[in-house]
Amino acid sequence: MSRDVAIIGIGMSKWGELWDRSLRDIFVEAALAAIDDAGVDKIDSLYIGNMTAGLFTGQEHLAALLADYLGVAPIPATRVESACASGGLAVKMGYLEVALGMSEVVLVGGVEKMTDVGTDQATYALATAADQDYEVYHGITFPGLYAMMARLHMEKYGTTREQLAQVAVKNHYHGSMNPVAQYPQRITVEQVLNSVMIADPLRILDCSPITDGAAALILCPLELAKKISRKPPVKIIGIGHATDSIALHSRDDLTTLKATERAAQQAYRMAGIKPSDLDLAEVHDCFTIAEICVIEALGLVEKGQGGPATAAGMTTLGGKIPVNTSGGLKSKGHPVGATGVAQVVEIVTQLRGEAGPRQVANARLGLTQNMGGSGGSTLIHIMEVAS
Amino acid sequence: MSVSKYWREIPHRYRLEAGKCKQCGKIYFPGRLICPECGGREFDTIQLKREGKLLTYTIIHVGPSRFADQVPYVVGIVELQDGVRLLCQVADCDLDRLQIGLPVKIEFRRISEEGEAGIIHYGYKCVPV
């Protein structure tokens, strides 16, 4: 027994370095915005995506804490974790709860408060998404892991340093039209190529930032949505979820994101669509190379063609398939546990036609791709405007 | 890192001990309890070959504090002669010589240390042949 699920409310907190706000403050801010957007007065269940509040703020037992501060206790509340894909996983779990008829109205949130620790502790916390004993032990960092993918992608497919930079340039261009983006300034290829080297060949402007932020959604059965929603309900029509070895070196092909490929196939099958049907996508551009590998794994371009396609503007607003109109992780920011939820917020915004200057014309079908670590887990959601 | 967490990995880190599936022959580093390939649950303990080639690499310019004194340092993914891949630092390498496919061999080195007074973390790195 399963029923259709729709999103009827979306909300975001402020994103950035929020020195004066606590984790619970930013979560409640996003959740209240989603509740107000949906116009609901009762939540039956709560799902929270969060990677590692324990390491970032010393706080665990997050679900109960946030249910209390949102004023919805004693409803059931669940915190889920899949590294940087925690938000995407929360969306899936919320979907299941509604689809299976266990709850009517579910709030799905994602939150990460990253600036309560210094850069070194933040690096440590993020690195827990990699294999501690066989990757991190040797001094590798996340920029380093993606840099190794980039180097091989360049060698194998002729992807250029400039093409990598184009991903950042495009996403900052998109982010410049998003009022919540942490770094909304437009940048040039030259700026990327001259920015500080982090892990050769990746530079600081190839990397997503450290961000405090939260995002939230209200999910309910489609039938209920049609009755109560003030805005066009957005239906979740496809879900994909897959895993791969979290250690990059254990994968047969270091430039192929197998979990993303696999999750995409599942989601396309469930939705009954093919990649070319999509009007837009929000993907996990934690590093510029990541977006290139992801659009290849999603089948938006041929394997190895991610670089040239990006440089040709295929994924820019106005192109064949705009990718990361929100600015992506790169410009909008990357509060890790919130990212997967915020991607859905952007797709809903676009499908409702509320994206303002960055609106994709006639957007009716959108996809989100959210991944953990160097690709060890991936969540994909496909949404359309409910007819 | 707790002492026990370091200590239990010693066979793998010091002498590249790996598990070879008795059923399908696939080698896992470190060893596992079940073979993802064939479901086999019995393994022979073997020592990996100490020569291989560099599949990809990066030069870390901004590293974790434990490695801050070492920057810039090179980390790569190595495919050993028996087909097993591992990630490690590339030591003693002139940055101009670095390239994909570089023949390397494994050496025993210090990886990091637990501050001034804690234990020293040893393990494998590769060096150009």
Next chain:
Amino acid sequence: MVGIVGYGAYIPKYRIKVESIAAQWGANAESYKKGLMVEEKSVPAPDQDTITMAVEATRRALQRAEIDPRKIGAVYVGSESHPYAVKPSGTTLAEAIGATPDIHCADYEFACKAGTEAMFVALQLVKAGEMDYALAVGADTSQGAPGDALEYTASAGAAAFIMGKTDVIAVCEHTYSYMTDTPDFWRREHQFYPQHGGRFTGEPAYFKHINNCGKTLLEKAGLTPQDFAFAVFHQPNGKFPLRVGKMLGFSKEQLAQGLLCPKIGNTYSGSSPLGLTAILDVAKPGDLVFMVSYGSGAGSDGFIWRITDQIDKVRDKAPKTWDIIQGDKVYLDYGLYAKFRHKILKNV
């Protein structure tokens, strides 16, 4: 017939020239080069220490000996720069080569003769029939204080020897040790750099001990210097071993092959053992090799080795010492050298 069945050498690839050190302190490089007969010295990378070099030297010794490491009954590491003040270097070495747990293990310390001490004991245990094989390593990453004369020579390297009684490549014919309490060089607990007695390290220390040890060893064996193809002595600099060789009646030619100090400096516990590895690389069956170490404090261990036919079968199975010395090397400037040796530290 007990002796060496496998040997291995390891020397880091980094070097610093005497000129680079002298320039830093406003000293005259030429007078140091002439006075010490040293041109450059090896420098360990920050990720190398006595244990890591001991492991690599031992792997090479095992390549030559071609024995199952589990058959090794004892592992002895001699060094004055063990990475831990308390916790043996030998346990890590034994674990790395897969020789645990049926093994006796001890670390030795006797300034520059800790390596030959390990060799001495390893030999006697095999000779006594306690075990089939015993491993002895001399390794050091020694430190000289900035600007001190020792800074021009204190270097890094390791030599490993597997002692056994079958397929022996160099039979140990005689040993002799000579020891007195002579405070010529020391390092107190918790001190980073050693101190020394300046010229006192010469006559009453180095020369007296090697000379007396060497003379008695020759008498015990009933041999004369002319009976030997090669001789190797401890090498705190390039000059001392030549002079003590002359005092005992050995020629420059007999010393040349094992005299490594001018190119790599004083590897302390690795010094005369590394010289011996260089000799084993070229010695012919039947050759006799004379060896006397020296450790401050002070004492000397003497050995007479007779090379067997087996040498031709094993020497090419691992890198040769002079090839390692002359191979791929990287010269450091004083700043990088000071960083590598933790003479300067980042203030974080």
